[in-house]
Amino acid sequence: MNTITFTKDPVDALLKDGLKNLWYPICPSGFVGERPISLRRLGKKIALWRDAAGTLHALEDHCPHRGAPLSQGMVLGDRLACPYHGVEVRCDGTVTKVPGSPGCKLEGTRAALSFHVQEAWGAIFLYNSDVNIDTPPPMTMPEELNSPEYSHFLCYAEWKGDYRYALDNVMDPMHGTFLHKQSHSMAEGESTATFQIRTTDTGFVFEKTGQRGVNFDWTEWGSTGVHWMRLEIPYPKSGGPGGNFAIVGCATPVDGNTTAVFFWRCRKVSSWQRDTWRFLYRNRLEARHWAVLEQDRIMLEQMEPDANQHENLYQHDIGVVRLRRHLRNLAEEQLEAAAAKAGNPA
C-alpha cells in the first residue's frame, strides 16, 4: 500500500479558519429572527438566537453532552435546550440542567464554547475566542461607519474560495483598472502606476504615487479589534454631491472553501443629499455596485485553490505581499503564545 505523508503547516492551518481573538462580522443582523439558526463560520458551527427581549446570544452549535446541534433545540431565554436529551446550556457555556440525570457532574460546568456577539452597522459581529472568556476586548470601525456625517448600506455576499483571496483582491487596487474597466465608476486614470506603502496607527495604506481621487487608487488595512479594509472610488458626476464613494470591507472565513464578504458602502452626505443618495442607492446604484462585485466574485471563484502557490508577483503586488506577511506573523505569534501557555516551546 502506498502512503502519502502530508505535512500541515500550522500557520496556514490557523489562518485557514481565521486568526483567533478578533471580532468578525458573521452575517447580516436580519439573519437571526425568532428561531435559532446555525452558521458555519471561522471553522466552527455556531448557534445563534435571540431571547424575548431581542438580545442576541451565540454558542458553539455542539451540545457538550454528545455533540447534537443545539440550534435545533428550544429557546429558553438566554439558554438553549438540546433537542436530543434536553440538556440546557446557558449563553455563557454553562450547563444549567441535565433533565435525564439531575445532579450529574455536567450540571453547573461551563462545558460549552460560548461566543460574545454584538450587532452594529447592520451586521452581527462575533468574538472568535477558543476558550470561554467573560469580557472581550472592544472593537471599532473606521469613521465612515462611526461618524454621523456618513450614511452607509451593508452589502453581504457569500463567495466560493478561501477568504484570503478576497483580502488579496481588495489589497490590489490595480485590478480595478482592468477587471472593472467597463464599470460606471472606474474608467478613469492611468493603467500603469507605481505604488508605495505608508504605515498608519492601525495598519498601513497601499497607494498609487501621484494619483489620488481618480480611480481605485488606494487601500487601507486596519486592525482595531477587528480586521478591516477601506478604499475610496470616485463617483461619477451623476452620483451627485458627497465626494468619493467609500467602502469598508471585511472577509470572514466560513469553512475553508467559502467566504462571507461584507462591504459597507459609505458616502459623506447629510440632510436632503443623504436621503437622495439613499434613494438613488436603493433604486439605481445598488444594482451597478453589485455588477462590479460580481466581476470580482466570478474572477476569484475561477481561480484554482492553489493559484497563490504559483505566482510571479510584481510591483503592484507589494500590498498583497505585505498583508500576507503581516497575517502570517500574527498567526505565528498566536501559535507561540498558545504553546507558551501550554508549557511547550513552539
Add this chain to the structure above:
Amino acid sequence: MQTDRYLEPHQARQRAPTTFEDLLGDAIERAFAEGAHTLPELVACLNRTGPSSENGQPWTESGFQALMARLGN
C-alpha cells in the same frame, strides 16, 4: 439566480421601484450629471425635464425633501 449561498443583488430595498421612482431616479442622476448640485438647482431641473411630482404638480424644495425623506431614509 438560484444558488446554494447568499447572493442577493438587492439588499437595500424592500420592493422593486415603481415606474415613477425609476423615472425620478433617472431624472435626478441626469440633473446631477448636468451639475445641478444644490436643492434649488435640482428642483428647477426636475421641473424643466420631468417627471412631475407625485401629485402631478410642479416640484417644490420642501416637497422633494419630504419625498426623499420617505423613500431614502
